[in-house]
Amino acid sequence: MVKITIIGYGNVAQHLIHAFQQQSDVVIEQVYSRNYEDGNRIDSSLNFTSNWDDLVPTDLFIIAVSDDAIAEVSLHFPLKNQLVVHTSGSVSLEQISNHNRRGVFYPLQTFTKGKNVDFSQIPICIETEFSADLEILKKLAQVISEKTHIINSQQRRALHVAAVYVNNFVNHLYQIGNEICIENQIPFSILQSLIKETASKIETLSPVEAQTGPAKRNDQQTIESHLDFLEPNKMQRNIYKLLTESIQSNGKEL
């Protein structure tokens, strides 16, 4: 049995709460939220407070707030010598006030409001200041996920950068594909099967092995024709040129 307290009631907090509520091994003792009335309305089974002084000691406090609020929230936190973790990929462990035992509980996933995710498949990256605390985080992570990884702050920073490429930037390329479809009266859904296969291909092949296309096979005629096509949109054209160049320079290094 792990007793925990959630600090914050945004997107990540709500997804975590939902996952923990499915588990009999975890008790959510309290939820701290400035707008606790909103929370109360959504889930009256939770014990909300908006008063820092109401908080009682538990096994673990999870600060699930926006990255730039973590340091400030941890300064407001009134208790001492508790295990306090944040859930961010890009914030160092040191941003948490050193009045407490610090740690990180980072679920590596993109969370959409209102769309439940299968936590069992989400990697949880954990890190603690003191090795004894690692066992608590490991236990909690394993309750909701099959994939727990001990990742130090330097690795987590790298992982967050990598995640920006494979999530944020990939999604932006989907958006460009969508824009091109709209401009040419083509349903974007035509591309869905290709998008899925592209994502699933790299489960069995490395991305280098999976690479295909005009840049990879150095098909200059097609590249020129595509750049002509993109002439009216400088940004799309610059992205096409740079990624083509990157794929091609890659080939040379191999």
Add this chain to the structure above:
Amino acid sequence: MVKITIIGYGNVAQHLIHAFQQQSDVVIEQVYSRNYEDGNRIDSSLNFTSNWDDLVPTDLFIIAVSDDAIAEVSLHFPLKNQLVVHTSGSVSLEQISNHNRRGVFYPLQTFTKGKNVDFSQIPICIETEFSADLEILKKLAQVISEKTHIINSQQRRALHVAAVYVNNFVNHLYQIGNEICIENQIPFSILQSLIKETASKIETLSPVEAQTGPAKRNDQQTIESHLDFLEPNKMQRNIYKLLTESIQSNGKEL
């Protein structure tokens, strides 16, 4: 019953043959290949030839060769007034010799050697010079796929450019993510769940709605920290900067 002839025995040709062989409504009359002995060794149930003069008329000839060989192959093709199509996203219908009735049969997917794909979910984009021929292509496409689209040459060109973004370029971003993982002793598999969710999110949300991350929320502190991190790799850093800029300029237009 549709009688067809396949010209070429590369990656796309073999995937098409495999799909047609499952269907009793389609007969593959002949397969033309310069290296027909290789083909014979792989599939002795097919009727291979490497002699143009052996070809007999059928309902449809599918030229499934590399983009830059289509025009030349269609000039070698000895019969007249047959329905001859190619399978390319980027080659115009006019590249086929005008001694025949021309068309396009373009399966929008990335094919991996040795990995069977579910053709029923692959969009087939068809186009013909003469409307009567459209029925033959429609019939054939519907035998193997649930998704048939009539796409003209201009749309197909746009679709091919869009496919380069959502397939080739997306895969290259996976590769960068992989490289960052390797450099920091992180298993790339940690990112698989995120990659899958990113691809599946846009089945219910538009890419603009699905966009998250430091660029989208204008988190300059995280962006600067990531650019610092990427300092040793100029190409990765340039890609990060350009895609961040593109996401941010987007926000302004909305």
